[in-house]
Amino acid sequence: MRIDHSSSLLPEVTRGKKIQIVVDGNSLDAYEGETVAAAMIAAGIWKFRLTRNHKHPRGVYCGMGICYECLVRVDGVDNVRACMTPVVDGMKVETCKEVEL
Numbered sequence: 614m615r616i617d618h619s620s621s622l623l624p625e626v627t628r629g630k631k632i633q634i635v636v637d638g639n640s641l642d643a644y645e646g647e648t649v650a651a652a653m654i655a656a657g658i659w660k661f662r663l664t665r666n667h668k669h670p671r672g673v674y675c676g677m678g679i680c681y682e683c684l685v686r687v688d689g690v691d692n693v694r695a696c697m698t699p700v701v702d703g704m705k706v707e708t709c710k711e712v713e714l
């Protein structure tokens with residue numbers, strides 16, 4: 614869910630151009646300037662990958678590129694940090710690759 618209005622406590626909300634990304638075969642709205650993680654969370658997707666040994670779900674933890682919990686596959690490239698990767702129109706993202714850190 615995205616904040617879609619301004620209030621006396623928040624500055625005016627402005628976004629980049631609306632684009633589409635594909636996550637696990639489903640098209641999602643995203644906005645230029647957002648990260649893959651932001652677009653996925655806005656769409657209600659919180660599970661980004663599974664740990665290899667125990668299949669525990671992982672998602673955004675630090676949100677700033679440090680923890681590597683948000684790894685996904687982007688356009689065929691494994692182990693991309695969703696929190697550090699800007700969306701691009703038509704980008705294909707796959708979740709739940711089994712990665713043990």
Ligand code: FES
Pocket residue numbers: 672673674675676677678679680681682683684694695696697
């Ligand atoms: S959430 Fe920590 S690296 Fe992406």
